Amino acid sequence: MGRLESKVAIITGAASGIGKATLELFRREGAAVVGADVGDGSDVRCDAGSEADVKRLVADVVAEHGGLDIFFANAGISGGLASIAEQSAEDWAEILRVNLIGPFLAVKYSGPAIAKRGGGSIVCTASVAGIRSGAGGAAYSASKAGVINLVTTAAQQLAGSGIRVNAICPGLIQTGMTAMIYEMARSSGQEQRIGELNPLARGGEPEEIAKAALFLASDDSSYVNGAALVVDGGLASSHPTTRRFDIRML
Numbered sequence: 001m002g003r004l005e006s007k008v009a010i011i012t013g014a015a016s017g018i019g020k021a022t023l024e025l026f027r028r029e030g031a032a033v034v035g036a037d038v039g040d041g042s043d044v045r046c047d048a049g050s051e052a053d054v055k056r057l058v059a060d061v062v063a064e065h066g067g068l069d070i071f072f073a074n075a076g077i078s079g080g081l082a083s084i085a086e087q088s089a090e091d092w093a094e095i096l097r098v099n100l101i102g103p104f105l106a107v108k109y110s111g112p113a114i115a116k117r118g119g120g121s122i123v124c125t126a127s128v129a130g131i132r133s134g135a136g137g138a139a140y141s142a143s144k145a146g147v148i149n150l151v152t153t154a155a156q157q158l159a160g161s162g163i164r165v166n167a168i169c170p171g172l173i174q175t176g177m178t179a180m181i182y183e184m185a186r187s188s189g190q191e192q193r194i195g196e197l198n199p200l201a202r203g204g205e206p207e208e209i210a211k212a213a214l215f216l217a218s219d220d221s222s223y224v225n226g227a228a229l230v231v232d233g234g235l236a237s238s239h240p241t242t243r244r245f246d247i248r249m250l
Contacts, residue, residue: 008031009070010110011033012074014035036057067117068117071121074124079091079137096143107122119164166224171198171230172203
């Protein structure tokens, strides 16, 4: 029997990368999984940062499957590596809308449905960029720091419901979001330097994050709540980079 046998799960950002790998793993572990994404390749089209879309997604899944046990709020956008001086308020608003408001909506609308089943798990994709500087752009990093705080707050506010709320903090993972980094390294003959800043000296694969999501979604993590699980090869154990820009540009 699989670790998610008879469970019903929703995964956002499911059309590629971490979301797709997790969807496939959850299904192998016995769950009925609905994959949602803004693009093709998912079961349902859904803008993870749209309240109407997320509300409808949860309602439709509950109506079709009789309930909900797991929500993996994985959808996200990078926003690039522009400095604070180079980004607009509109840039920040869109990145925060998808990366932070999206997980908030997942908690808001999946929480009551999961509670009706006696409890379950909400997992949100954060990032090592949300822990300290040097792993992403300013807006992206701020959004992921917000996700880490969101899960701690939600875990407290859902006390007594049987719902666990946790985050995963991936490091450098080979996905569509990081494709440019990998392509630049390969085209310049520097592929061997990918992931060199972490102690394992390599990038990660989506399947490695999927396994972390499975742990947090399953009863294997029954006493893990309000936590941020770092899966980064050890990158966040140090402060490897400093990225400066001229404050006079502000």
